[in-house]
Amino acid sequence: MSEKPDMQAKRPFPGRRGPGFGGGPPGFALGLPPEKPKNFKGTVKRLSGYLKPYAGRLIAIFAMGVLGTAFSIFAPKLLGDITTKLFDVVTARIHGDASAAVDYQGIGRIILILLGLYAASSLFAWIQQFWLAGIAQKTVYTLRREVNEKLPRLPLRYFDARPHGETLSRVTNDVDNIGNTLQQSLMQLVTSLVTVVGVIAMMLYISPLLTLVCLVTLPLSALAAARVAKRSQVQFAAQQRSLGELSGHVEEMIAGHRIVKAFGREADSMRRFDGINGRLYDSGWRAQFISGILMPLTGFIGNLGYVIICVVGGILVAGSRIAIGDVQAFIQYARQFNMPITQLAGIANIIQSTVASAERVFELLDEPEEPPVAESDEPAAQNGPRGAVAFRNVRFGYSPDELLFDDLSFDVKPGQTVAIVGPTGAGKTTLVNLLMRFYDIQGGSITIDGRDIRSMERGRLRSLFGMVLQDTWLFGGTIRDNIAFGREGATDEEIEAAARAAHADRFIRTLPDGYDTVLNEEAANLSQGQKQLLTIARAVLADPAILILDEATSNVDTRTEYQIQDAMNRLMRGRTSFVIAHRLSTIRGADVILVMNRGRVIEQGRHEELLAKGGFYAELYYSQFAKPEGKPAV
Helix, strand or coil, rough: CCCCCCCCCCCCCCCCCCCCCCCCCCCCCCCCCCCCCCCCHHHHHHHHHHHHHHEEEEEEEEHHHHHHHHHHHHHHHHHHHHHHHHHHHHHHHHCCCCCCCCHHHHHHHHHHHHHHHHHHHHHHHHHHHHHHHEEEEEHHHHHHHHHHHHHHHHHHHHHHHHCHHHHHHHHHHHHHHHHHHHHCCHHHHHHHHHHHHHEEEEHHCCHHHHHHHCCCCHHHHHHHHHHHHHHHHHHHHHHHHHHHHHHHHHHHHHCHHHHHHHHHCHHHHHHHHHHHHHHHHHHHHHHHHHHHHHHHHHHHHHHHHHHHHHHHHHHHHHHCCCCCHHHHHHHHHHHHHHHHHHHHHHHHHHHHHHHHHHHHHHHHCEEEEEEEECCCCCCCCCCCCCEEEEEEEEEEECCCEEEEEEEEEEECCCCEEEEEEECCCHHHHHHHHHHCCCCCCCCCEEEECCCCEEEEEEEEHCCCCEEEEECCCCEEEHHHHHHCCCCCCCCHHHHHHHHCCCCCCCHHCCCCCHHHHHHCHHHHCCCCCHHHHHHHHHHHHHHEEEEEEECCCCCCCHHHHHHHHHHHHHHCCCCCCEECCCHHHHCCCCEEEEEEECEEEEEEECHHHHHHHHCHHHHHHHCCCCCCCCHHHH
């Protein structure tokens, strides 16, 4: 609806209100909600729960990783054996043994074994990646489904309190970040862990002394990783928050680009973008810089161990306490040992970002939902809804300490047309929001056909209503699809009949593809009046028991307004209708006019009765139309 949330003149504090139905509660400052306390371990545990259904396949992947890594781990030892065979021949000849010959057959067997090991290792790696890609995508699919199922259950207050782009960032950027980590890093994590264990076992087999020398550097690497990860986590979380804020700003500016240009606020928009982008750059730079320190640190520590191994290994070879091929193999193992340590450090950086994304997604999933209703939900009336509406002592306020409605009561009979008028902030749109349970009342009751709407399932309740709003909403698709949105399973004949009733059929058939014309972004290929006619056709197709009209003719020309008014009069016939109106000429024929001011119904009656009273309604009416001669001043 066009009207922003109804509220009393005094606001508790200024703020942005979201673009939901009729706006939202005041007092939400522009930007993101306060950061909640982070729980790294709890988030990791909860994210791991999404992998439990695939435990069997994960075990198989782990087994494949163990076998594939084990095959590749044996390779340096076999290469060392080749070096030892060649070195022994050279040494024998140096010492005068001319009969010493190279065992080409033995070396050939070792090379064939190496080729087999490398081929098996590659095959297992391919199977691992294939299975893991499926698990990662299924996990992300589950997350997206849960988020998508969560969004309709969130109250309107949630969307009014947050920029839409920030919520969109959680659904897209953060979920994609989790998926990328599962697919790209989980396998690397398994391989790195298995490599570390396998390499240590092989090093112990070759030389416990050299293994001890190599492991001396491990605590230093672990300490460096822990210190850097702790500092980088804060920056990764800030990076994800800034990314969500930037997405929200860009979404708002794209949606309102005409208004931005019309008021010449491009520079202000750019300044705000630069501010958010600067914070994103700062947190992103810090996150990448701090996490990037880890790899050179672990590499430096690993190189120190590599130098020590070379020196000690040379001494052992000189003393004939170890074969030279084993030293060569051990040096390769030392490299293999440091490589997964460095990889684990890099994976730790990615995990920091992933956990930050998971926290944001879980915060969305943990948001309070709309209160549940009773398990049994019967229709409002056995013979179909009649449309009798009653407000009884209704109390409501967007802010708990500032009520907008206090003891609001009125009755609407079935089939009546009720016009709701009043100044901005009087409570017109809020009244309709409460009727459709976009917000729940804090006292009293609202009934339809004698039944409290809080005992009705929201989907069933809202199916009783059809809406035509001043701000049209059409989605990307054909005109036929947009009209059919009003009722599931509607036939082409019913869709076209609804368009004729709304006086939209003529202009639709003048379009190149008629009803199959595809609407582009924001339906910019239609005029505002044409878009309004399509939303009216959608309401005609829905055939609701209760209509809600919010200045449905305010964006069209006089001739189109006459056509729409004629269609509306036929549509409202026999239905309870609520008409929110600022142009009082459109409601002269209403059965009841509710005049609202500051959350109270101060006058009610027919048009002629209210004019005769000479009260608040008469003042509003004569402010739009010339007062006839002889009428007393109001």
